[in-house]
Amino acid sequence: MKKSIRLRARAFAPALSVLAFVSVNSAQSQQLSNYGEKTITATRFAESADELPFGVSVITAQQIKDSGALTVNEAIMRLLGVQGRQDLNGGGEYMLDLRGFGTTSDSNQVIVVDGVRLSEADTGGTRLAGISIDSVERIEVVRGSGAVLYGEGATGGVIVVTTKAGIGRQTQNDGSVYVGYGSQGLHEVRANANLVKDGFSLEGFAQNRDADNYRDNARSKSDAAALTAQWTTASMRFGGRVVQDRLNARLPGDLTAAQYASNPRQSTKPNDSVAIENQRNSLFAEMDAGPWKIAADAGWRTKSVRSMNSGYAYDYDTEAANHGVRARHEGTLGAHKNIFVTGHDYNNWSRTVLGAYGSQADQTSRAWYVKDDLILANTGTRLSAGWRTESFNKSIDSAPASVDSRQRAWDLGASQRLDAQWTAYARTGQSFRLPNVDEFSFVVGSGTLKPQTSRDQEFGLRRVYESGRYEVRAYRSELTNEIGFDPNIPNPAFWNPANLGANVNFDPTRRQGLELDADHKLSASVKLRGNLAWRTAHFREGTYAGKQVPLVPEKVLALGADWQLAPAHKISGGMNWISSSHPDVMNQCVMPSYSVANVRYAYQLKEMDWALAVNNLTDRRYFTQAFGCSNQVTSSIYPEPGRALMASMRYRF
Numbered sequence: 302m303k304k305s306i307r308l309r310a311r312a313f314a315p316a317l318s319v320l321a322f323v324s325v326n327s328a329q330s331q332q333l334s335n336y337g338e339k340t341i342t343a344t345r346f347a348e349s350a351d352e353l354p355f356g357v358s359v360i361t362a363q364q365i366k367d368s369g370a371l372t373v374n375e376a377i378m379r380l381l382g383v384q385g386r387q388d389l390n391g392g393g394e395y396m397l398d399l400r401g402f403g404t405t406s407d408s409n410q411v412i413v414v415d416g417v418r419l420s421e422a423d424t425g426g427t428r429l430a431g432i433s434i435d436s437v438e439r440i441e442v443v444r445g446s447g448a449v450l451y452g453e454g455a456t457g458g459v460i461v462v463t464t465k466a467g468i469g470r471q472t473q474n475d476g477s478v479y480v481g482y483g484s485q486g487l488h489e490v491r492a493n494a495n496l497v498k499d500g501f502s503l504e505g506f507a508q509n510r511d512a513d514n515y516r517d518n519a520r521s522k523s524d525a526a527a528l529t530a531q532w533t534t535a536s537m538r539f540g541g542r543v544v545q546d547r548l549n550a551r552l553p554g555d556l557t558a559a560q561y562a563s564n565p566r567q568s569t570k571p572n573d574s575v576a577i578e579n580q581r582n583s584l585f586a587e588m589d590a591g592p593w594k595i596a597a598d599a600g601w602r603t604k605s606v607r608s609m610n611s612g613y614a615y616d617y618d619t620e621a622a623n624h625g626v627r628a629r630h631e632g633t634l635g636a637h638k639n640i641f642v643t644g645h646d647y648n649n650w651s652r653t654v655l656g657a658y659g660s661q662a663d664q665t666s667r668a669w670y671v672k673d674d675l676i677l678a679n680t681g682t683r684l685s686a687g688w689r690t691e692s693f694n695k696s697i698d699s700a701p702a703s704v705d706s707r708q709r710a711w712d713l714g715a716s717q718r719l720d721a722q723w724t725a726y727a728r729t730g731q732s733f734r735l736p737n738v739d740e741f742s743f744v745v746g747s748g749t750l751k752p753q754t755s756r757d758q759e760f761g762l763r764r765v766y767e768s769g770r771y772e773v774r775a776y777r778s779e780l781t782n783e784i785g786f787d788p789n790i791p792n793p794a795f796w797n798p799a800n801l802g803a804n805v806n807f808d809p810t811r812r813q814g815l816e817l818d819a820d821h822k823l824s825a826s827v828k829l830r831g832n833l834a835w836r837t838a839h840f841r842e843g844t845y846a847g848k849q850v851p852l853v854p855e856k857v858l859a860l861g862a863d864w865q866l867a868p869a870h871k872i873s874g875g876m877n878w879i880s881s882s883h884p885d886v887m888n889q890c891v892m893p894s895y896s897v898a899n900v901r902y903a904y905q906l907k908e909m910d911w912a913l914a915v916n917n918l919t920d921r922r923y924f925t926q927a928f929g930c931s932n933q934v935t936s937s938i939y940p941e942p943g944r945a946l947m948a949s950m951r952y953r954f
Contacts, residue, residue, distance in 0.1 A: 342416075343441045343461045344672075345450055345642060346594060346629045352676075354685050354714030354726040356761050356774045358818050358832070360440040362465070367863050367873040369901040369914040369947065371489070371510075373429040373437060373462060379875055379899065381442055381818075382832035382859025386852065387926040387939045390575050390608075391514070391550040392521045394430040395925075399444050399458035400778070401812050401838035403852035405785050408737055409457040411447060415467035415542070417583050417600035418623055420454060422650040422664040422695075424739045425606070425619075429462070431525050431546030431579055435479060435491050436506040438465045444816060445776055446757045448710035448732035449687035452646060452668050456732040456755045456778065465495075466504040466529035469538050473497060476954050483947035486513030486520070504529045515942035518568035521550035531585075539586035548577045552610070555928070555937040565922060565940035575608040592632050599624035616655040623648040638676040645669055646691075652738065662697035662738035681718030685728070687711060693735055700742035702749045708733040712757075722766050729758045736784050740804040745792050751782040751806050769821035777813040782806040788886065789844075808843025810850065812836065826865040833858050848888045856880040874900040879925075884937075890930035895923035897941075910951040920944035 341350045341357055350357050360380050370376035374395040378385040385395035386406075398406035412419045412427040419427050440462050447459035476494035481487070491508040507526040514521060524547055531540025554570030583600040604619040627644030645668065652662045668691035675684045689710040696703035712730030719725060734753040741749050756779045763772035785807055792803040814836025821829045834857040838850040849855075861875035878896040883889075901914040920943045929937035 341441050341461075342439075342463060343443050343447070343450075343459055345627055345644065346596070348640075351763070351765055352683050352716050352718065352724060354683065354716045354728045355759060356444055356763075356772055356816065356818070358442045358444070360442075362438050365434060365437060365440075367871065367901070367903070368861070368875065369873070369899070369912065369916075370434060372434060373432050373440065376434070376437075377440060377442060377460070379859065379877065380830070380832075380861065382834060382857050382877060383442065384854060384857050384879060385925065387924075387941065388426065389552070389926070389939070390548070390577065391519060391552060392428075392430055392523050392548040392577075393510075394426075394428055396426060397429075397460070398853070399442065399460075400776070401814070401836050401850060401853040402457050403785075403838070403850050406457065408454055408740075408784075409734060411451045411455045411459045412462075413451070413459065414462045415464055415583070416585060416596075416598045416625070417581075418451070418646075418648065419581075419602070421604075421619070421737075422621075423619075423652060423662070423737050425604075428546070428548070428577065428579060429460075431523070431548070432462060432464075433491060433493075433506040433508045433525050433527060435477070435493055435508070436464045436466070436527060437462060438468055439463045444774070445759050446710075446712065446730055446732040446755065446778075448730070449670055449672060449689045449712050450642075452670075452689060452691050452710070453666065453693070453708070454734050456734060456753075456757070456780075464527075464529075466502075466527075466531070466542065469502075469531060469533055477951055478954075479949060479951045481947055481949035483512075484945040485515055485942065486511070487945070487947065488512075500533045502529075502531055502533070515945075516553040516566045516568055516940065518551045518571050518573070519553045521548065523548045523550075536590075537586070537588045539584075541582070541584045544579075544581040546579050548575070550575050552608075555939055557936045558934050558938065561924070561938045561940060565924075570611065572612070573608075573610050575606065577607075578605045579603070592630055594629040594631075595626075596628070597624070597626045614656060617652055618655070619650065619652045621648070621650045634675065636678040638678070640674040640676070642672045643670065660697055660699040660742075662695075662742075664693070664695045664738060666691055666693045668692070681724075683716045685712070685714040685716075687730075695735065695738055695741065697738045697742045700744075700749075701747040702741075704735060704741055704749055706735060706752060708735070708752055722764050723762070724765075725760075725762050727758075727760045729756075731756055734784060736804065740784055743794075743804050745790065745794075745803045745805075750784055750804060753780060753782050753784045753806070755780045768823075769819070771817065771819035771821070774816045775814075776816070777811065780810045780812070783810045807840065808845070809841040810839065811841050812838045828863045830861045831859065845886055848886060849883055851883055851886055852892070854880040854882040854894070869905045871903045871905075872900070873903070874898070884927045884935055885930035887930075889933050890935040892924070892927055892935060895921060897921055897923070908953045910949075910953070912947075912949045912951075914947040914949075916945045916947065917941075917943055 358381050365376045368379050372393050377383045384398045388394035402409040407426045443459040447455040451459050479491040481489040489510040493506045496503045505528045509524045511522050527544040529542040552573035553568035581602040585598040587596040600623050602621045607616045625646045630641045648666045650664045654660045670689040672687035692707045714728030716726035732755045736750040759776040761774040787805045788802045790803050817833040819831045838853040840848050858878040864872045876898045881894045882892045898918040899916045903912040924938050924940050926939040927935050
């Protein structure tokens with residue numbers, strides 16, 4: 302067994318040295334404290350999104366509030382139309398899929414919270430539902446490769462969550478208390494408070510949620526708390542935060558088609574349960590040094606999972622540590638503006654599976670990246686180039702071999718301002734992914750899986766005008782050696798009676814499609830929004846040539862509207878439509894299309910906010926997750942909740 306992460310403090314010496322001497326830059330602090338909808342941080346430093354050679358969608362705190370979303374992943378699904386599939390651990394968690402990766406979507410996108418990467422190195426997924434929704438200031442979703450800046454697994458995109466404490470914008474003492482009650486035994490309490498004096502601020506969030514939920518044996522209890530302390534001067538900011546979230550949930554299990562048709566609320570696993578606890582600690586610092594902006598962050602996190610499935614216990618603990626140091630220089634090359642970004646990332650992750658059949662898994666990666674943007678004078682032209690090199694070591698003692706590899710990513714991009722409103726852009730590049738520790742430990746024979754690579758292209762056109770903005774993107778990704786689970790491949794080591802199923806490198810696959818984002822202010826009181834994604838994800842060659850990748854719908858649509866009836870009255874509503882998909886690689890079964898509508902009324906009276914929301918307004922019966930296919934009938938179904946009401950009150954002080 303390898304040494305614990307706690308014994309590897311020497312690996313953090315570079316970041317800790319920087320954290321001891323630098324902190325947030327004043328220019329960036331000012332930029333972040335005055336967040337506009339056009340500003341993003343997915344580029345590792347805050348800047349305007351309007352001229353970037355890639356597409357990014359932004360969700361603001363006000364939009365989250367108006368939608369009534371209770372979790373981060375719920376906000377992303379409702380407001381951006383991102384497909385989500387119910388997580389098997391319950392507790393309101395969903396697996397998001399940015400560009401059609403199906404069962405491996407978690408491994409093909411990167412999750413970053415306040416500058417710290419949270420993506421797991423196994424198939425466990427990232428628990429976004431544990432982030433207090435009231436603490437979120439912005440959510441940025443970059444669809445398409447972010448491999449140069451974020452490394453392995455960013456082929457499908459990057460989700461960047463920034464909390465209110467993470468942008469350092471607090472200038473006054475304030476706080477709020479939220480209480481909500483709803484259908485299916487739901488009650489929730491959230492509280493936050495901010496104390497500010499002489500550049501020092503202390504910000505805390507806490508929440509508790511208890512619900513019986515839609516199905517039998519599905520009760521869940523969760524709580525989370527966060528505390529951030531930071532100090533800001535005219536040229537720097539530094540601080541630290543502590544975050545903890547816990548989930549205890551009963552697991553109702555999957556249903557056959559017949560069971561789903563007769564009673565979708567029933568449970569087939571009356572004794573299954575899971576308990577998950579996450580602890581995250583981090584330090585952050587940034588400094589403004591004239592044309593240079595220097596930043597560093599370091600994070601340590603633990604995760605404990607205790608679960609019971611069909612009488613079998615699966616318990617494990619993970620530890621992760623990461624740090625990053627990055628710098629941005631803004632200057633000139635001749636008459637042209639030039640922005641140069643460089644940085645170093647270090648990540649270490651380990652998992653210990655407990656019990657008689659336990660195992661030890663470890664992963665370490667180190668990366669350097671550079672990115673340069675040249676803005677040509679008086680032309681409206683921006684040219685971008687980036688490169689990343691990253692080394693990996695992955696091992697698990699239950700597998701016959703380990704993975705030692707060095708991978709590289711690159712991208713080239715350009716944007717051209719056409720006039721005061723219109724900008725066109727294009728980019729191309731290469732991204733990569735290595736098998737996670739669960740994947741390379743379950744293969745046929747004694748070999749290891751090859752790295753997955755993707756050649757990515759994207760073309761876009763955006764318009765920003767006084768009453769709104771919209772953007773259309775066309776993309777294509779050609780994947781070689783895509784990593785996934787093939788349920789039909791012979792595997793003598795597999796536990797099922799047919800001895801079928803193993804992780805493999807698939808024959809070449811392709812993702813391509815069109816995406817449209819639109820926001821429009823129809824009048825002083827009415828705002829409209831819409832998101833549309835049309836895509837195909839299919840096998841190009843081999844046994845499954847022409848088949849669609851499982852669990853990937855071709856069309857995803859989200860529509861929404863906010864209506865300010867009067868200064869104190871607002872109605873918000875939205876609808877999401879997901880087309881049909883296949884749960885199986887042979888495309889013999891179908892998961893039906895579905896649409897879900899939500900509506901919310903809010904009333905503000907001085908320091909009090911009152912709201913009444915109805916989710917799944919039409920009581921639509923549907924499901925987002927299924928795994929089985931037998932005799933052309935979909936099985937292993939996980940139903941979604943029916944109609945639910947939610948009443949809430951918030952007091953601001």
